[in-house]
Amino acid sequence: MQLDALEAAVGLVLEPGDVGYEDEVAGFQTGFAQRPYVVVGAASAAEVAAAVGYAAGAGQPVRVQATGHGLPGAYEGGVLVTTRRMDGVEIDPVARTARVAAGVRWGQVVAAAEPYGLAPLNGSSPGVGAVGFTLGGGLGILAREFGYAADHVRSLDVVTADGRSRRVTPESEPDLYWALLGGGPGLGIVTGMEIGLVPVARLYGGSLSFDGREVDPAAVLAVYERWTRTVPSTLTSSFAAVPYPDAPGLPPELRGRYVVSVRVAYTGDDGERLVAPLREAGPAFADTLRWMPYGDSHTIHSDPAVPHTNYGDSAVVSELEVGAVARVLTRTGPGAGAMCVVQVNQLGGALARPAGNAVPYREGRFLVRLVAMAGRAEARRILDPAFAELAPRTLGRAVNFAFGAGDRTEGLYDAETRKRLAAVKSEYDPANLFRG
Known part of the structure; x- marks a missing residue:
């Protein structure tokens, strides 16, 4: 043509x-x-x-x-x-499924499912694309209870390198189905997918935020790590540390503040009891923990909505060694030379269950993400030594959280998964037409 x-x-x-x-x-x-x-x-x-x-x-x-x-x-x-113009969403409340087109963002799916008391397994930001998030695995707000978003895909519509439009299911083309979910965008262009929804209309969630200049961030991290050993799999949480600049565009309560926070999403009834140990970490300057409709779940993390420059990567670790992460916090804190974001997600629960897809490192207990608001060279100067602190416990990297470092493929998959993905790539895209 x-x-x-x-x-x-x-x-x-x-x-x-x-x-x-x-x-x-x-x-x-x-x-x-x-x-x-x-x-x-x-x-x-x-x-x-x-x-x-x-x-x-x-x-x-x-x-x-x-x-x-x-x-x-x-x-x-x-x-x-x-694909942003392909933005249709269809909900089947009886089957508890949603059909989403390639350009749909998670906020659209949440809004469409909410009237039926249903929820997708979306991430923390309503502006992220549902398809790309899911092809990379999809670590969502309710992940420890329900697993990865990829675990709940019924079918995918995909255009492969031969120009064919295929409806791919576990029955029709099991190898391609397995590889697309977790293997990312290198096997074709997904134009739509059918996903399962979960019966969640509200949750207990929000964040506890501490001033890292008044409360030792490493002490909050230690409290958090001990606490994660006690909570049920119906609770999904993360720890974050962000030194905000004293910039006019930021909310007054964040300007110049080193914010250390714990974020929580829980579908059980005793949330206040479960989070009580976290409040013992020190005086919080903000506490947004509350019952909320699922449509407000994006407020738990309040991810930035404005495009910006960033570079970073991730490490799936077998255990959270508090001393090593404390050294990471020192390297990425207010003295780092660039604004850095540290986020630690507790894994386990349903995330550890085997599934028929290519999402690797399910045995990992935590995911550590490090991002610098800087160009590649400056970011790597800060972040490479920080990742080195985590190396002894690192199993690999997460595809969705290789923030600009996705051109480095080492560590994205274990050896067996990589070998199987390569075989599927050779069958469906032998000329390596699809990149990225």
Whole structure:
């Protein structure tokens, strides 16, 4: 297919210099330049297939973007397929399922399911794309109770390298189904999926926030680590430490403050009793723990909604060695030279259950994420020594949390999973058409 034929088959095709090109390639991550030769703004699976056919004929690699939260790094050339215009959501309240198109964000799915007393296994940010999140595994708000989002996918609609649109299920194409869920975007372009919903209408959640200059962050971390050994799998939580700059655009209560917090999401009835030990860590300057409708669950983490530059990575660890993470906090705290975010997620519970997909390292007990609001070189100066502190307990890295470091593939999968993924890649995309 020639470019003029692609333009005839697709509503939006842009090249560098065209009006709208810069807006189309822009994403949530602003630190990495994307300069594809051709951008296709797809509005249907047929347009995705046309873009794939064009790229294959032109010998150009293909990348896909919905929201741009998970960019693996900078690149130039190839074909970028943007899917944000494919934004349909359909709820089946009887079957407890949702059909979501490629560009749908989690906030849309939460809003559509909430009237039926149902919830998806979404992440902490309503602006993240549902499909990309799930293909990377999907560590969500209720993960310890229900598992990864990938564990609840019924089927996927995907355009593969041969230009075919397939409905992939565990029965129809078990190897491709297994690999897509956890294997990321390198096997095709998913244009939609059917996911299971869970019967959760409200939860007990929020955060306890401490001033890290008044309360020792390492002491809060130690309290948190001991506490995680006592809680049921119906409770999902994380620890975070963020030194905010004294910047005018921030809320007054955060400006110049080193915020150390514990976030909680719990579907049981005795939340106040369970969180009581956390309040003993010291005086909290903010306490938002409360009962809330599930539609307010994004307020637990209050993730930033404004695109920004960041670089980081993650480590799935077998145990949380408090001393090592305390040294990480020292390296990434107010004296780091750049604003850094440390987040520690408790794993286990349903996340440890085997499932028919490629999500690795289910035996891990914690996930540690480190992100610097800086360019790659400056971020690695800070973060590489911090990750070295975690190395003795590190099992591997998490695909969804390789913040700009996704161009480094080592550690993303264990050896057996990598070997099986390579076999599926060889069968469905032997020319390595799909990148990223």
